[in-house]
Amino acid sequence: MSEEMICETLFLKSNQVSHFYENSSGNCTQALQDVSIEMQSGEILAIVGASGCGKSTLLRILAGLVQPTEGNVTIEGISPLKYQRSQKISFAFQKPLLFPWRTTIQNIMLPMEIVSRSITLSEASKDYDRALYLIKTLGLSGFENCYPHQLSGGMLQRAAIARALMTEPKLLLLDEPFSALDEITRENLWIDFSRIWRTQNLSVVLVTHSTQEAVFLSDRVCVMSHRPGTIQAVLPIDLPSFRDRETMMKSKFLELCEKVKNYLS
Ligand SMILES: Nc1ncnc2c1ncn2[C@@H]1O[C@H](COP(=O)(O)OP(=O)(O)OP(=O)(O)O)[C@@H](O)[C@H]1O
Numbered sequence: 001m002s003e004e005m006i007c008e009t010l011f012l013k014s015n016q017v018s019h020f021y022e023n024s025s026g027n028c029t030q031a032l033q034d035v036s037i038e039m040q041s042g043e044i045l046a047i048v049g050a051s052g053c054g055k056s057t058l059l060r061i062l063a064g065l066v067q068p069t070e071g072n073v074t075i076e077g078i079s080p081l082k083y084q085r086s087q088k089i090s091f092a093f094q095k096p097l098l099f100p101w102r103t104t105i106q107n108i109m110l111p112m113e114i115v116s117r118s119i120t121l122s123e124a125s126k127d128y129d130r131a132l133y134l135i136k137t138l139g140l141s142g143f144e145n146c147y148p149h150q151l152s153g154g155m156l157q158r159a160a161i162a163r164a165l166m167t168e169p170k171l172l173l174l175d176e177p178f179s180a181l182d183e184i185t186r187e188n189l190w191i192d193f194s195r196i197w198r199t200q201n202l203s204v205v206l207v208t209h210s211t212q213e214a215v216f217l218s219d220r221v222c223v224m225s226h227r228p229g230t231i232q233a234v235l236p237i238d239l240p241s242f243r244d245r246e247t248m249m250k251s252k253f254l255e256l257c258e259k260v261k262n263y264l265s
Pocket residue numbers: 021022023029030031049050051052053054055056057058227
């Protein structure tokens with residue numbers, strides 16, 4: 001992270017967050033314990049950890065979808081729920097979840113219909129232009145009028161992320177968005193998305209099982225312990241911010257992947 005970023009005000013802070021789930025028979029599962037994270041604006045944070053250690057729970061808490069049992073989260077000084085209401089948080093998940101009866105551009109423009117703001121002609125045309133811009137930036141040109149069944153897995157994920165970017169969010173929360181894709185498609189998406197996130201100054205929290213994905217895409221990797229998830233280590237990824245296929249061959253990249261793996265094991 002550059003000195004400039006450190007000087008910026010804190011963007012997101014989770015303070016001693018713990019979470020318990022209670023099932024219908026009254027038994028408790030503790031998913032998280034005392035998770036404290038701080039993020040600067042524009043930072044990309046990857047979260048890795050064993051299956052069931054509470055990564056998705058943490059993401060849901062950051063999104064304001066789940067209220068933590070203990071501790072609290074603030075984003076730019078307010079609660080995630082309030083932040084979420086102003087459309088500044090977007091999500092993308094492992095499954096792209098596009099509506100099959102809508103074309104690519106219609107799916108991408110969906111969030112603007114959901115907020116159902118009073119739309120003037122000039123706002124509608126601005127939204128349409130943004131959708132076209134995202135289609136172009138995400139390499140979907142020529143497929144704007146195709147339906148989801150006519151797109152490949154990688155294209156579906158590109159469209160889902162374009163839709164997440166439609167509202168110009170400040171925080172993007174990603175839960176294993178590339179895990180269902182083949183290796184080459186996944187690596188191509190890493191390269192494209194790393195460029196897009198950095199040029200748009202987005203703050204991103206990425207949950208992944210892949211150490212390479214975490215290292216390639218992030219500024220820091222948070223390694224979580226087994227359940228109940230605690231933060232075991234936070235590793236700064238001191239690679240240049242512009243990353244491409246060559247980055248993946250560099251000894252520094254491989255060393256960092258090894259380091260994350262060692263913490264995981
Ligand atoms: N709604 C729920 N009700 C009860 N228990 C839950 C609920 N959601 C998650 N859990 C439990 O909380 C723990 C953490 O789950 P979570 O999905 O956050 O883990 P994860 O690290 O994202 O897992 P994975 O990597 O397999 O997706 C697990 O033991 C899970 O069974």
